[in-house]
Structure formats: C-alpha cells, structure tokens
Amino acid sequence: MSTINFSAREINFKIVYYGPGLSGKTTNLKQIYDQVPAESKGEMVSLATEDERTLFFDFLPLDLGKVNGFKTRFHLYTVPGQVFYNSSRKLILRSVDGVVFVADSSPARLRANAESLRNLRENLKEYNLRLSDVPHVIQINKRDLPDALDADMIRQVLDPERKAQVFEAVASEFQGVFEPLRAVATLVLEKLAQKA
C-alpha cells in the first residue's frame, strides 16, 4: 500500500523484484543505479553473502520528482531467490505496491521460474493479496543465452492468460531494464489515481 508523508510532502511506493535465484534481480537494480542520474537516486544497499548472492534484500530509492508539491518516490527491493530464504521473501513483500517478476531464459530454469511465481502467489496470500491485486509485469531476462527458450514458451508457463505486460531483457547489458520498471511504475500510479 502506497504511503503518504504529509510532513515531508512525499508519496512513497514499494516495488519488489521477484524471481528465481540467479535470474538477474540484483543485476537489474545495479543497472538502474548506474543509469539513473545522481539527483534521482539514493544509496544502494545490498545485504549479500560473501559470494554476492542476495541474503536478505537489495534496496535502491528513486525520486521521480515533484507533482502538485509532493515528491513521488519509489523504493526498489529485490528478494533473495534461493529457495531456502522464503522467510526473507515474505518479509520484503510486506506492503508491496508493484512487482517485477524476473524470469530466466535458460531451459534448465523453466521449472524454477514457475516455482518462484507459485511462491510469490503463496507469499502474497499471507498478506491477503492475490497476484491480480498487485500491479505486476514480467521481465524475461538473459535473452542472450545461446540456448534461451522461446519467450512465448516461458510466457505460456508464467502467464498463460496473457494478462501481464512482458519484456525481454539482457539486464547485464542494460537491455530491457528500464522498460519493465517504467511499466510497473505506471501501473502503480494508475492504480492510485483510480482508488483516490
């Protein structure tokens, strides 16, 4: 749920990057951090293990700018993808406003993609939310893999009803990184405008 801070004149939103381990969630945040101008971003925080796997979360605050005298801000989080960190994933999803689901194009990870999406649905249920309640988009990452699965096949597994916007990406090369973020931010803002 978005938060308004009248004293600081800010409206804050929480966007979570979700997906299986090693699908590129942290890479997305690092690329966003590198590409966004200094005045629009805060410090990036990563709670990672020594071998740079996400242990708890990565965090990056972004300032969109001022509208009607209120700053609009997005707090971006990643969750740890590894299966055994589910408690952490659940905590990060608290009060989420939007989700970017980062899928892996490798054939060997198709099942992990599906499993992670199922896990997302289950964890949202803990907060009495359905995935359809939360603005979300799908990023199919690692399109440069030589054996990358057809994007349509991955979509068929993750979004057979074709309800979500889908973006192909090579996050490590900054391809398809801003587009899903922009799309989910638009959905989140539209939802706020509809409900207000």
Added chain:
Amino acid sequence: MLEPSLDLYGATFDAVDGILHELLAKSRARYALIIDRKGFVLMHARAMWAPKPPSLDSFATLVASNYAANRAIANLFGEEGFKETVQQGSEVGTYLEELGTEALLVTVFDSGAQLGRVKLATKHAADAIRVALEATPEEAPVIEFNQDWSSSTAALLDGLFGTRKP
C-alpha cells in the same frame, strides 16, 4: 489506496516534533526518527551538535527490516516479539520502541550518552507520541489525483526512464 502510516500533520506534527527534540535533549542522543514498518522515514530530528547522519532512506529500510526479522525470530520461539531492541557498537548504538502497529521510534546515540537514560527518555517520548496521536486528528490535507496529476507523473516517468514505446 493511499494512507499515511500515522496522522502526522498540522498540530500533531508540531507536537511530535517537539517531543522528538525533547527526547534528544534529555537523552543526549544524536538523532531520533519515526519510521513506518515498511521502511519509510516519517519524521526525524537531529541534535544541534550531531554530525550529518548517513542516508536516512537506507537507515530506515535497514531498521524496519531488522525489526521484522527479529520479530520473525521471536515468532519461531512462540514469542510475539522481543521486548527490547538495542544495538551497541563501540561508538554508536540504536534503541527502538514500537509506536502502535504501523511505526517505530528509533534513537541513535553515541558513547557520550548513557544507555539507561536513552532507554528511559525514548520510552517516555513513545508514550507522549502515542498520546499526541490519539488526540482528535485534524482533517488530512487533500491531494488531487486528477488528469493533471496523471499527465505530470507520466512526463516525469518519461524524463527518468525514457519515453514509453508503443
């Protein structure tokens, strides 16, 4: 849905601001912050003599996450939460009090402050803030989310991330 975590505006804001500064004076702490449990800073106060604080966004996110993790640990043992959350380094420490179900009051102190005094002043401040929040709230300021607002935010998104491709 858009909601303030706490009704911090108008006279309530002024009252709570006064409480935070009194807390700093009594405890000799560096900073006092009210953050919501999602990790957003709601209010903060800094002692006149204190050095510039680190990024408050990062600090608030880490405190809220740490609080949530500690609560999950307590739940594993059948506890609802831990009664005290104190962290002490060789130079700097933090002390945390809950403010209802949505927010946290955090005091950051250094070795010049006594932990006992920090705890007592923070507990008193938390009580006073709860009372201030329970007073009859003023009507919240109104924000218009009209067509102008939507166009302006779309333009800002274009500015930050590039124009949306059809």
